[in-house]
Amino acid sequence: MKSTKENIFLTIKSLFAIAIIALLTVSCADKASDDYKSITYFNMDANDELVRPTGYRSWVYVGTPVTPNDLNDGKAPFPEMHNVYIDPQSFDHYKKTGKFREGAILVKELVSIGSKTAVSGNGYFAGEFIGLEASVKSKEHFPDEPGNWAIFSFTNPEEGTLKQTAGALPTNMCNACHQANAQDDFVFTQYYPVLRAAKNIGMDVSPEDNAKRMTAAK
Amino acid sequence: MKSTKENIFLTIKSLFAIAIIALLTVSCADKASDDYKSITYFNMDANDELVRPTGYRSWVYVGTPVTPNDLNDGKAPFPEMHNVYIDPQSFDHYKKTGKFREGAILVKELVSIGSKTAVSGNGYFAGEFIGLEASVKSKEHFPDEPGNWAIFSFTNPEEGTLKQTAGALPTNMCNACHQANAQDDFVFTQYYPVLRAAKNIGMDVSPEDNAKRMTAAK
Numbered sequence: 001m002k003s004t005k006e007n008i009f010l011t012i013k014s015l016f017a018i019a020i021i022a023l024l025t026v027s028c029a030d031k032a033s034d035d036y037k038s039i040t041y042f043n044m045d046a047n048d049e050l051v052r053p054t055g056y057r058s059w060v061y062v063g064t065p066v067t068p069n070d071l072n073d074g075k076a077p078f079p080e081m082h083n084v085y086i087d088p089q090s091f092d093h094y095k096k097t098g099k100f101r102e103g104a105i106l107v108k109e110l111v112s113i114g115s116k117t118a119v120s121g122n123g124y125f126a127g128e129f130i131g132l133e134a135s136v137k138s139k140e141h142f143p144d145e146p147g148n149w150a151i152f153s154f155t156n157p158e159e160g161t162l163k164q165t166a167g168a169l170p171t172n173m174c175n176a177c178h179q180a181n182a183q184d185d186f187v188f189t190q191y192y193p194v195l196r197a198a199k200n201i202g203m204d205v206s207p208e209d210n211a212k213r214m215t216a217a218k
Numbered sequence: 219m220k221s222t223k224e225n226i227f228l229t230i231k232s233l234f235a236i237a238i239i240a241l242l243t244v245s246c247a248d249k250a251s252d253d254y255k256s257i258t259y260f261n262m263d264a265n266d267e268l269v270r271p272t273g274y275r276s277w278v279y280v281g282t283p284v285t286p287n288d289l290n291d292g293k294a295p296f297p298e299m300h301n302v303y304i305d306p307q308s309f310d311h312y313k314k315t316g317k318f319r320e321g322a323i324l325v326k327e328l329v330s331i332g333s334k335t336a337v338s339g340n341g342y343f344a345g346e347f348i349g350l351e352a353s354v355k356s357k358e359h360f361p362d363e364p365g366n367w368a369i370f371s372f373t374n375p376e377e378g379t380l381k382q383t384a385g386a387l388p389t390n391m392c393n394a395c396h397q398a399n400a401q402d403d404f405v406f407t408q409y410y411p412v413l414r415a416a417k418n419i420g421m422d423v424s425p426e427d428n429a430k431r432m433t434a435a436k
Contacts, residue, residue, distance in 0.1 A: 054427040057412065061279030061301065067341035076339050083279065111411060112432065118409065119399045121294050123285035124342070125409040128432040161429040181337045191336065191343040193329060194275065209272040211379040214330065214346040 040103040041087035042136050049165035050152045053134050056107045059085040063192040066124050068113055081126050083109040084192070091198065098200030100137050100185050102148075108133040110155060131155030132162050135174075135186070145171060146179045147186045258321040259305035260354050267383035268370045271352050274325045277303040281410040284342050286331055299344055301327040302410070309416065316418030318355050318403050320366075326351040328373060349373030350380050353392075353404070363389060364397045365404045 041059075043051040062084040069079040086094070090104035114127020132154040136142070142150040150168035169175075178186040189195045197207035259277075261269040280302040287297045304312070308322035332345020350372040354360070360368040368386035387393075396404040407413045415425035 052429070055424050057278060057424060057426050058306070060275060061303075063344050064282040064299070064301070065336070065338065065341065065343050066284055067336070067339035071340040076341075078338050081282070083282070085279075088276070109426070114409065114411075118283070118285070118406075119395060120283065120296050121285035122289040123283065123294075125283050126281050126411055128411055129415070129426075130432050132431075155431075160431055162431055164429065177337060188336075191332065193332075193344055193346055197347070206273050206275060208275045208327070208347075211270070211382065213350075213374075213378055213380055214348050 039089050040105075041089070042103070042105045042134070042138075044141055045165055047165070047167075048141070049167050050134060050136060050150075051165050052132065052154050052162055053105060053107050056085045056087075056109070059087050059107070060091040060194070062086050062106065062194050065188075065191055066113075068124055070116075080110040080112055080130060081124065083111060085109070086195075092203050094195065095198045095201050095205065096203040100187065102137065102139055104137045106135050106187065108135075130157065135178075137185075142168065146175050149175060149178065149186045151175060151178075257307055258323075259307070260321070260323045260352070260356075262359055263383055265383070265385075266359070267385050268352060268354060268368075269383050270350065270372050270380055271323060271325050274303045274305075274327070277305050277325070278309040278412070280304050280324065280412050283406075283409055284331075286342055288334075298328040298330055298348060299342065301329060303327070304413075310421050312413065313416045313419050313423065314421040318405065320355065320357055322355045324353050324405065326353075348375065353396075355403075360386065364393050367393060367396065367404045369393060369396075 041056075042053060045051055064081055064083050065078070066081050067076050067078050069076045072079070085107045087105050090101050093099070093101040093104070109129060110131030110133065112127035112130050113124050115125040116122060118125055133152060134154070135149055135151045137147065137149050139148045142148050145168070151174040152166040152168060154162040154164075154166050156163050175186065178188070182188045183190040184195070184199070187195065189199070201207055259274075260271060263269055282299055282301050283296070284299050285294050285296050287294045290297075303325045305323050308319050311317070311319040311322070327347060328349030328351065330345035330348050331342050333343040334340060336343055351370060352372070353367055353369045355365065355367045357366045360366050363386070369392040370384040370386060372380040372382075372384050374381050393404065396406070400406045401408040402413070402417070405413065407417070419425055
């Protein structure tokens with residue numbers, strides 16, 4: 001029979017072992033669930049301006065519409081290439097629910113057209129970064145905006161630097177057109193196969209892994 | 219003065235506390251360092267074919283060259299929009315060293331042009347995914363290829379599905395042109411500001427966070 005002292009030691013050992021396992025589990029699992037549940041990728045400052053988003057190079061790329069000047073009589077409203085990203089938590093949420101979540105942010109990185117010809121042919125090739133815009137969906141912050149989306153521009157061509165903060169652009173300037181023409185909740189998913197393929201497919205599915213593709217256009 | 223029993227208890231407690239801290243540190247820190255050191259994002263099968271890359275939607279987006287048929291007399295060699303991604307470890311390595319590492323993989327997702335006009339103007343807008351290509355740099359696997367880069371196509375327009383594996387395309391079909399015309403180690407970085415901004419800037423820097431941008435083209 002074990003002594004009382006040995007029994008106490010064994011009990012303490014067991015308790016500590018359980019504590020270690022519990023702590024390890026909590027410390028690593030919590031990150032994953034917190035990431036999904038509550039992390040947002042935007043900050044509003046004290047003046048209700050959006051702080052310029054950062055770190056979006058590791059977000060999920062959505063698409064690049066191109067509407068160059070030379071196809072629009074030299075007066076394209078959006079003459080740059082627009083690389084659009086969505087924050088990864090909102091992408092997961094879109095996969096899970098088919099909806100843009102409260103706190104979703106999309107970033108539009110404006111890139112000049114650097115070249116219109118290359119060894120691969122005539123076309124449009126990215127030049128340099130020239131601006132940054134963002135749209136944020138938040139009932140908390142934008143209760144009166146259609147769809148609770150607000151749109152911001154940090155572009156500052158005169159100085160060649162981005163603004164550090166930006167106020168929401170007037171609804172009629174961007175949002176009204178998104179409301180009338182965008183396919184899914186103010187987002188032009190009709191031009192974003194990345195989002196169409198992900199919508200409501202489930203959080204653990206990666207649509208790009210599927211071998212199925214449309215037959216190439218002839 | 220404390221009893222021997224109390225001292226033993228305290229020692230055991232301290233040891234367990236140290237063990238807990240050590241375990242927590244190792245369990246969470248190891249993931250980060252392992253990720254960087256040794257993870258590769260490509261697999262060659264027993265027949266020396268590249269297994270179709272998956273999961274690239276969370277890699278780093280590089281750029282989208284557009285060379286449509288209607289700007290190339292109806293015979294563009296690359297009539298689709300090409301969304302190019304690099305695996306995240308190789309992107310970090312490129313930031314750290316300015317070089318494409320052994321094992322670097324770039325994926326080129328082929329997307330049809332879905333529309334040539336939208337409310338934002340005339341241009342090119344993504345349609346549907348139609349193909350997938352990849353280039354891999356590996357001295358181990360491709361010692362005789364220029365720059366140790368090999369290029370693969372999984373596109374399979376007849377069946378509308380991607381191939382599960384693909385052999386390296388003949389050097390003259392792709393690599394020779396990359397060798398002659400691509401700016402940095404067979405990669406067309408002249409059309410990829412994401413890579414130019416990242417090159418050699420340091421692993422802990424996110425170039426997109428810098429406020430500096432080129433002045434917008436007039």
